[in-house]
Amino acid sequence: MKNLKLAAGRADFSRSVIDVSGVKIGGEFVVIAGPCSVESEEQTVRTAIAVKKAGAKMLRGGAFKPRTSPYAFQGLGLKGLKILDKARKETGLPIVTEVVDTRDVSWVGEYADVLQIGARNMQNFSLLREVGKSGKPILLKRGMYSTLEEWLNCAEYILAEGNPNVLLCERGIRTFETYTRNTLDLSMIPAVRKESHLPIFIDPSHGTGILSMIEPMSLAALVAGVDGLEIEVHIDPSCALSDKDQQLSPAQFERLMKKLEATRLFMLELDDKIDSGEMAPTEAKDRGAGGRQGSFPEDAGRGGRKDRMVDDSSGGAAPDRSEIGHFKDSVD
Ligand code: PEP
Ligand code: MN
Numbered sequence: 292m293k294n295l296k297l298a299a300g301r302a303d304f305s306r307s308v309i310d311v312s313g314v315k316i317g318g319e320f321v322v323i324a325g326p327c328s329v330e331s332e333e334q335t336v337r338t339a340i341a342v343k344k345a346g347a348k349m350l351r352g353g354a355f356k357p358r359t360s361p362y363a364f365q366g367l368g369l370k371g372l373k374i375l376d377k378a379r380k381e382t383g384l385p386i387v388t389e390v391v392d393t394r395d396v397s398w399v400g401e402y403a404d405v406l407q408i409g410a411r412n413m414q415n416f417s418l419l420r421e422v423g424k425s426g427k428p429i430l431l432k433r434g435m436y437s438t439l440e441e442w443l444n445c446a447e448y449i450l451a452e453g454n455p456n457v458l459l460c461e462r463g464i465r466t467f468e469t470y471t472r473n474t475l476d477l478s479m480i481p482a483v484r485k486e487s488h489l490p491i492f493i494d495p496s497h498g499t500g501i502l503s504m505i506e507p508m509s510l511a512a513l514v515a516g517v518d519g520l521e522i523e524v525h526i527d528p529s530c531a532l533s534d535k536d537q538q539l540s541p542a543q544f545e546r547l548m549k550k551l552e553a554t555r556l557f558m559l560e561l562d563d564k565i566d567s568g569e570m571a572p573t574e575a576k577d578r579g580a581g582g583r584q585g586s587f588p589e590d591a592g593r594g595g596r597k598d599r600m601v602d603d604s605s606g607g608a609a610p611d612r613s614e615i616g617h618f619k620d621s622v623d
Contacts, residue, residue: 297450298443298457298487306488309456311404311428312385314348316458317490320555321519323387323430324544325351326526327496327534328364329371337526339378341541345548349405350375350384351521355391356533357411364532372402379404387430387521393421400427410435410462410497413445423452430492430521432460435473439482446489458490459483460521463498472500472537475508480515496523496537505539506547513554522547 292299308318315321324347329335339350354371356364367374375386385404390396391412400406405428412418413434422429429449433442446457461480463473475498483491495508509520525531525538539547564570 292440292443292486295443295447295487297455298446298489300486301488306484307455307457307490309428309458309490311349314385316428317518319348320513320517320551321348321492322346322548322551323349323351323492323519323521324524325387326353326531327523327538328353328356328532329367329374329388330532332374332377334526335374336378336381338524338541339382339384341526342524342544343382343384345541345545346552347384347524347544347548349387350378350382351387351407351523352378353389353533355389355395355399357389357391357409358533372399376402390418390422393417396421396425400425403427405430405458408432408445413437413442416445416448419445419448420452423449423454426454426456428456428458429454430458430460432462432494433464433476433479435463435465437464439479439486443483443487446487458492458518459487460492460494461498462494462521471498471504473498475499477508477511477515480512480517484516490518492519492521493517494521496521496534496539500534500537502537502539502543505537506543506550509547510550510554513551514558520551 306317309316324342326335326338329352335352342350352375354366354368354375356366358365372388375388379386386402387405387407388399388403389407389409390399391409396406406422406425407430408418408422410432413432431446431449442459446459449457461476463475466474468474475495477493480491480493483489493512495505495512499505499508505522509522512520522544523534523538524541524544526541528535528538528540531538
């Protein structure tokens with residue numbers, strides 16, 4: 292893809308692993324969960340304890356909320372960050388929280404383990420430069436009107452400041468469809484894996500805005516090769532001050548986590564069966580298996596799905612990038 296120097300896929304197909312307090316983003320399947328907004332200490336700490344128990348590896352929560360209406364709840368600001376700090380101390384979960392203003396980056400960074408750039412700020416270039424300078428891990432959401440190429444160029448802004456710690460998060464785009472809050476573009480999972488070495492996350496909460504769609508979209512994302520999910524969970528969703536219709540209860544989240552783990556293990560077993568030839572020849576042939584290639588063409592030579600299990604098994608020939616790339620050059 293034109294103009295990408297640092298965000299583009301590497302010649303050896305290796306992918307970035309970002310270490311956030313021992314959580315290996317890009318190296319293991321990671322679920323980030325927590326409330327849309329930090330509302331109170333009790334709500335945040337109780338939610339943090341519940342998501343940790345269910346298997347989440349990181350806690351999310353907004354202290355600065357970019358809202359459509361200036362009269363809607365805007366977040367607790369510094370007080371919210373202090374609550375997140377308390378929740379981290381209680382659970383050990385690293386914190387993901389949004390920063391919306393260049394002037395806030397350094398002090399918000401003192402509380403956050405990962406700074407989130409929201410969809411509405413994806414192309415706020417001065418903010419991107421500032422978080423680039425901070426050196427903190429950055430979760431960069433896709434803008435709701437942005438192409439993959441624009442999104443990766445925004446990652447490039449951060450990387451160009453000398454900060455290699457960028458993870459991407461697809462959160463749905465605006466299309467003519469109004470049934471869902473946004474149209475969750477799961478095709479970005481293989482697209483990012485093909486075009487970039489950066490980890491790719493999916494946010495099914497903002498991506499659909501519909502509670503019953505969070506589980507199927509999460510499972511689909513996992514099967515499609517996602518590195519992780521960002522999911523909104525609230526201790527009492529009906530009382531939430533923002534996004535109350537899309538936040539899972541702890542019980543719903545626990546059930547989802549069980550299904551995700553079962554699916555992850557099933558997919559690994561499937562790869563093993565194909566690789567070992569245990570699968571009936573016709574089934575293996577139908578799936579185009581041959582050699583240890585995993586389920587993704589671009590994984591050839593990297594041990595497939597197991598590259599996310601920190602497994603260094605390898606084999607198979609790496610395809611020529613020109614053969615698998617299908618993106619047109621951009622017009623500046
Ligand atoms: C959020 O994750 O809190 C959020 C506001 O998401 P987005 O920027 O994707 O709308
Ligand atoms: Mn939200």
